[in-house]
Amino acid sequence: xxxxxxxxxxxxxxxxxxxxxxxxxxxxxxxxxxxxxxxxxxxxxxxxxxxxxxxxxxxxxxxxxxxxxxxxxxxxxxxxxxxxxxxxxxxxxxxxxxxxxxxxxxxxxxxxxxxxxxxxxxxxxxxxxxxxxxxxxxxxxxxxxxxxxxxxxxxxxxxxxxxxxxxxxxxxxxxxxxxxxxxxxxxxxxxxxxxxxxxxxxxxxxxxxxxxxxxxxxxxxxxxxxxxxxxxxxxxxxxxxxxxxxxxxxxxxxxxxxxxxxxxxxxxxxxxxxxxxxxxxxxxxxxxxxxxxxxxxxxxxxxxxxxxxxxxxxxxxxxxxxxxxxxxxxxxxxxxxxxxxxxxxxxxxxxxx
Amino acid sequence: xxxxxxxxxxxxxxxxxxxxxxxxxxxxxxxxxxxxxxxxxxxxxxxxxxxxxxxxxxxxxxxxxxxxxxxxxxxxxxxxxxxxxxxxxxxxxxxxxxxxxxxxxxxxxxxxxxxxxxxxxxxxxxxxxxxxxxxxxxxxxxxxxxxxxxxxxxxxxxxxxxxxxxxxxxxxxxxxxxxxxxxxxxxxxxxxxxxxxxxxxxxxxxxxxxxxxxxxxxxxxxxxxxxxxxxxxxxxxxxxxxxxxxxxxxxxxxxxxxxxxxxxxxxxxxxxxxxxxxxxxxxxxxxxxxxxxxxxxxxxxxxxxxxxxxxxxxxxxxxxxxxxxxxxxxxxxxxxxxxxxxxxxxxxxxxxx
DNA sequence: AAGTTGCATGTAATCGATTACATAGGGTTG
DNA sequence: CAACCCTATGTAATCGATTACATGCAACTT
Numbered sequence: 048x049x050x051x052x053x054x055x056x057x058x059x060x061x062x063x064x065x066x067x068x069x070x071x072x073x074x075x076x077x078x079x080x081x082x083x084x085x086x087x088x089x090x091x092x093x094x095x096x097x098x099x100x101x102x103x104x105x106x107x108x109x110x111x112x113x114x115x116x117x118x119x120x121x122x123x124x125x126x127x128x129x130x131x132x133x134x135x136x137x138x139x140x141x142x143x144x145x146x147x148x149x150x151x152x153x154x155x156x157x158x159x160x161x162x163x164x165x166x167x168x169x170x171x172x173x174x175x176x177x178x179x180x181x182x183x184x185x186x187x188x189x190x191x192x193x194x195x196x197x198x199x200x201x202x203x204x205x206x207x208x209x210x211x212x213x214x215x216x217x218x219x220x221x222x223x224x225x226x227x228x229x230x231x232x233x234x235x236x237x238x239x240x241x242x243x244x245x246x247x248x249x250x251x252x253x254x255x256x257x258x259x260x261x262x263x264x265x266x267x268x269x270x271x272x273x274x275x276x277x278x279x280x281x282x283x284x285x286x287x288x289x290x291x292x293x294x295x296x297x298x299x300x301x302x303x304x305x306x307x308x309x310x311x312x313x314x315x316x317x318x319x320x321x322x323x324x325x326x327x328x329x330x331x332x333x334x335x336x337x338x339x340x341x342x343x344x345x346x347x348x349x350x351x352x353x354x355x356x357x358x359x360x361x362x363x364x365x366x367x368x369x370x371x372x373x374x375x376x377x378x379x380x381x382x383x384x385x386x387x388x389x390x391x392x393x394x395x396x397x398x399x400x
Numbered sequence: 401x402x403x404x405x406x407x408x409x410x411x412x413x414x415x416x417x418x419x420x421x422x423x424x425x426x427x428x429x430x431x432x433x434x435x436x437x438x439x440x441x442x443x444x445x446x447x448x449x450x451x452x453x454x455x456x457x458x459x460x461x462x463x464x465x466x467x468x469x470x471x472x473x474x475x476x477x478x479x480x481x482x483x484x485x486x487x488x489x490x491x492x493x494x495x496x497x498x499x500x501x502x503x504x505x506x507x508x509x510x511x512x513x514x515x516x517x518x519x520x521x522x523x524x525x526x527x528x529x530x531x532x533x534x535x536x537x538x539x540x541x542x543x544x545x546x547x548x549x550x551x552x553x554x555x556x557x558x559x560x561x562x563x564x565x566x567x568x569x570x571x572x573x574x575x576x577x578x579x580x581x582x583x584x585x586x587x588x589x590x591x592x593x594x595x596x597x598x599x600x601x602x603x604x605x606x607x608x609x610x611x612x613x614x615x616x617x618x619x620x621x622x623x624x625x626x627x628x629x630x631x632x633x634x635x636x637x638x639x640x641x642x643x644x645x646x647x648x649x650x651x652x653x654x655x656x657x658x659x660x661x662x663x664x665x666x667x668x669x670x671x672x673x674x675x676x677x678x679x680x681x682x683x684x685x686x687x688x689x690x691x692x693x694x695x696x697x698x699x700x701x702x703x704x705x706x707x708x709x710x711x712x713x714x715x716x717x718x719x720x721x722x723x724x725x726x727x728x729x730x731x732x733x734x735x736x737x738x739x740x741x742x743x744x745x746x747x748x749x750x751x752x753x
Numbered sequence: 754a755a756g757t758t759g760c761a762t763g764t765a766a767t768c769g770a771t772t773a774c775a776t777a778g779g780g781t782t783g
Numbered sequence: 784c785a786a787c788c789c790t791a792t793g794t795a796a797t798c799g800a801t802t803a804c805a806t807g808c809a810a811c812t813t
Contacts (some may be wrong), residue, residue: 066530066531068769068770079794080769081771081772084772085771085772085792088771092791092792093791094792097791109530112769114532115468115768115770116472116768116769116770117769119468119469119769119770119797119799120769120770120771120772120798121771126511134493135493137493137697140487140492140493141488143512144487144488144516147487147514151521151524156528156533158511159496159510159511159512161496161500163497177462178466289697289701315697318701321703322701322703344668348674421798421799422799422801423800431762432764433763433800434765434802435762437800437802438762438801441802466799467800468800469800469801470800471800472769472801473800474768474802
């Protein structure tokens with residue numbers, strides 16, 4: 048019966064080669080499939096001789112375990128979902144790299160979901176995770192799946208480990224990996240003030256964004272620490288994109304009394320804003336200082352080079368992946384990790400003229 | 401026996417909720433599992449009444465098919481691997497977005513592999529695909545898995561559909577999605593020549609890179625078309641990164657006779673190079689013109705704004721994903737797609753001073 | 754009315770691994 | 784030497800879907 052079964056499928060003269068199965072390895076090594084499986088998963092539980100024969104057979108057949116079968120039985124996928132709001136944003140790419148390399152070393156693959164502000168996409172990926180296609184997820188988008196719907200702090204329960212990266216998720220009982228946005232924004236504001244700036248404008252992120260809220264608080268902290276009044280007229284709405292920086296710049300150019308310094312809460316906005324100021328004939332930093340936030344690659348080669356807050360993006364990604372893997376493997380994890388930032392002083396900020 | 405089997409696993413008072421299985425749906429809808437499966441896969445083969453009951457049961461249970469089980473049986477994963485040389489490179493992010501959105505609409509997920517120049521990572525992902533974790537792959541890295549080893553045009557045979565994006569893979573019998581690099585480079589060269597530039601430097605990509613080879617041929621085509629001689633002394637090595645642009649700029653600054661225009665084969669190099677020239681007190685474009693290639697987001701807001709070749713990055717990604725999906729679903733596909741580029745004229749290029 | 758066709762559905766084999774349980778054999782202990 | 788334990792290994796159930804094959808029934812043909 049066994050032989051018949053084997054013979055049945057033994058038609059290798061067919062056109063294409065079928066991938067080797069665990070049975071093929073077992074037969075070649077003259078052991079059972081259980082031993083093959085054990086030789087790979089728990090080598091210490093298999094005799095050295097058997098192990099050697101199995102490894103040889105694996106090398107000979109080029110056997111690679113079928114992940115679908117493995118996952119079906121063990122309920123593990125060795126896949127992690129990374130949810131982000133905008134894949135084409137420069138800021139995320141280095142973070143992704145940090146995530147990817149850490150996951151890779153631990154044997155996990157990375158599936159990316161670019162939500163792009165679409166609730167249906169979000170619903171799809173919620174179902175996706177619920178269906179057990181991934182073992183865990185890293186959320187860069189600032190909220191849990193379906194949190195908008197459910198109100199409260201009780202969103203659709205996803206039964207897998209989650210980690211929030213960069214954008215902390217208020218009320219969610221999951222590890223948060225982030226920088227201290229408030230302190231960093233305060234730091235930059237104080238730096239500007241310490242150079243003598245008294246009228247400092249603030250180009251914001253999107254309303255309701257958690258980063259924006261923190262940075263805005265930090266901005267006000269900084270003003271207060273420097274003994275400067277807060278003037279709402281100096282708050283310019285933005286959304287972290289180059290385009291919104293350009294728009295903010297146009298608004299500034301049109302004013303008759305201008306601030307002497309502008310603190311943009313992303314480098315992309317700062318670069319877009321500088322561009323607009325320069326085109327209008329203003330000089331940076333002589334006429335107006337511009338500061339950014341993030342320290343993306345282009346900050347150092349902008350003209351003038353950009354004074355900004357450095358975020359350790361790669362390390363943020365690595366930390367998030369590490370925490371998630373610890374969660375997945377049942378190790379204890381911290382509830383919160385805060386990585387330090389640095390004030391990077393370049394040429395776009397100077398004392399007021 | 402059936403009942404016993406059911407009773408066996410019916411311990412729902414346990415702590416966590418188990419995901420609904422096809423059996424749960426079948427029982428609730430009072431049909432067999434086969435009918436549930438058919439109601440989803442081939443609705444026309446199920447009576448309207450049964451279908452309605454199944455759909456209702458699915459809604460009630462929140463059933464989502466287990467992908468591991470489905471994939472084990474049907475040998476399909478609905479996952480696509482995207483292989484790229486450097487995830488943190490700005491150039492790729494918009495392409496990725498084009499790929500992701502197209503795959504998503506067709507019901508496919510995207511797994512990303514950042515090779516980072518590591519042969520072992522490449523080997524890992526070759527095994528990964530061979531193990532059937534993905535249905536197909538989009539290669540942005542210019543060669544097939546293991547092509548370096550095997551020599552010739554006969555690399556380790558991966559039994560799944562592949563598509564090459566941006567970097568054509570010579571000798572590989574797979575669809576290629578790309579722009580006409582040679583014609584585009586020629587176009588830019590002729591543009592510079594037409595403004596009166598006679599000494600045009602060329603900052604190259606990495607040696608042996610297929611894009612580099614094509615663009616270099618285009619550069620020489622352009623010179624020839626304009627009746628200009630080719631001078632090897634005006635070829636400056638680069639590797640598409642900002643840093644190599646900076647280095648190229650330093651080399652230029654140190655020369656006593658300089659070209660009047662520099663054609664950089666990536667925007668990142670052009671921006672790094674401009675930065676260095678400006679820091680050295682040279683004016684762009686008055687003293688020296690600088691042109692780029694790619695038209696990344698920052699090209700328009702660089703100072704001065706960058707004259708470059710626009711690549712339709714999102715559309716490239718979409719086209720590659722579309723072709724791959726067609727391949728996966730057995731539809732006929734073109735062997736090659738070439739998307740058009742555009743010469744974008746901005747401020748970094750002017751007639752020689 | 755008997756035979757044929759086709760639709761809707763159910764039964765059970767199957768995909769390929771993991772792992773609970775069973776077992777054989779060697780070693781240790783009293 | 785009997786009782787016991789431990790190690791290495793095998794047997795077979797199991798994960799949850801898909802799908803080949805079987806079946807029952809209604810409608811149609813001659």
